[in-house]
Amino acid sequence: MLGVRAVTAVPLGSANSSGAAGPLSFQRALQQARGGSGQASGASGSLPPVDVSDAMRAAGNGRLPDSMLVPIGQGGHRLGPRAAEAFGRLNAAARRDGVAIRVTSSYRPYDEQVATADRVGLYGQGGWAAVPGTSNHGWGLAVDLDLDERAQAWMRTNAERFGFFEDVPDEPWHWTYRA
């Protein structure tokens, strides 16, 4: 989710085990703030919209029934059907290139969105969480990934082919399915 946030905040500990997320993401945020050439997303305003189906909207953000969620082959992580299918293809392509894409967060029920907001603060207040009920995690359309430097680079080169976009400038771990 985009929002007004401080760019100097400390990234989540789980975001990137290499510790590279902080400086990298700060550089990117700064670059984008200056109108420089960032990734093909975010600041350019050319992102495809997030496609929330009528059925999803009727169920509600963070209140999707099990029937609308599909396992993505890592732990108990699940996404909406189209996002899950696309992520499966992305993951397979990464594996063929010898790159590991580790999921740390996926569909996030409403109660977990509340807990996350409590823990890391809201965007509008310099934190890292969307207002509960508005997160793309709540639609089963976003994943948080634990990426080493090579995997991050692979995602930035390839993820868009599978419909995944790095759409929050200072959260290099957060990828949203937009297709």
Ligand SMILES: [Zn+2]
């Ligand atoms: Zn996220």
